[in-house]
Amino acid sequence: MRKPNIAILGATGVVGREITKITDELGIEYETIKFLSSAKSAGSKLTFQGKEYTVEEATPESFDGVDIVMASAGGSTSQKFAPEIVKRGGVIIDNSSAFRMDKDVPLVIAYVNDDDLRKHKGIIANPNCSTSQLMLVLKPLHEKAKINRLIVSTYQAVSGAGLAAINELRENTVATLDDKSFENKCFKKPISFNVIPQIDVFCENGYTKEEMKVVNETKKILHLAEDTPISCTAARVPVFNGHSEAVDIEFENEISPDEVREILRASFGIEIIDNPDNFEYPTTRDASGKNPVYVGRIRKNLAFKNGITLWCVADNLRIGAALNTVRICKKVIEMGLFGGNK
DSSP states (O other), X not given: OOOOEEEEETTTSHHHHHHHHHHHHTTOOOSEEEEEEOTTTTTOEEEETTEEEEOXXXXXXXXXXXXEEEEOSOHHHHHHHHHHHHHTTOEEEEOXXXXXXXXXXXXXXXXXXXXXXGGOSSEEEOOOHHHHHXXXXXXXXXXXXXXXXXXXXXXXXXXXXOHHHHHHHHHHHHHHHTTOOOOOSSSSSOOTTOOBSOOSOBOTTSOBHHHHHHHHXXXXXXXXXXXXXXXXXXXXXXXXXXXXXXXXXEESSOOOHHHHHHHHHTSTTEEEOOBGGGTBOOOHHHHTTOOSEEEEEEEEOSSSTTEEEEEEEEOTTIIIIIHHHHHHHHHHHHTTOSTTOO
């Protein structure tokens, strides 16, 4: 099978840079590669695998002859270019929320629901960052005991909101320590030494769009019944990188904490850190810059029958965005789902 021609759209952004780095780390084989951005960043230089590339402005013609596009350039950009990519016979793996809930677009976590890739019609959606780490944990447990009910609380790093948010946390923290005034722009409240119980805008039901992404994307990826009860509360915390999640799961069948540990130890992409007596449990510092989803604090849930409570942490820029994008790319290549091979 021939090697694909690849493009990275949004190459100069925080996630785009991670995609570039991980493309090298995972040894993605390609015939050609190009790096695309908005007009503002076009012309800048980046080095990949020892070779210097000039970042090009993305236009419809940029995708001529391109087989796979890994995109992290925002929803409006994806909506603009996805039809052009598909029209030219390419496949776009999109990080934005633009197509996630489209019934004709597979929403995929690599190694969780790979078979859904076979249904693609040129567009593959990468889930929300907080959903991504959760699915690697839930899928093997669901296969064993079947999820009946789910409650998730997320504690999300500012890097999920982009470079400006990272800078705002740093500058807001310095201003607070120096007892100086500071005008927050990325967040509705000051982020330094604070926890903000809002990510994205509020919906009519009182939940935020971020919280509803976890609800709806979980059902789609795990093929759960539409009436499966799922609730989420998402909060932004003053952490640069790494999302944490407290997860309460009610199963149809009985399952013990020891069984959960055994299942997850044998599962792809999971690392267990679970010895509370020695203060061993995962934190964002354990996860930042690394690929696994770290799980700990596994215990019997006191409120649910057949319930388990656990804590999971992951690097949101990697497993939550870039790593899964590149893993999907690798799967598409291995499964021959590009260039008319599908």
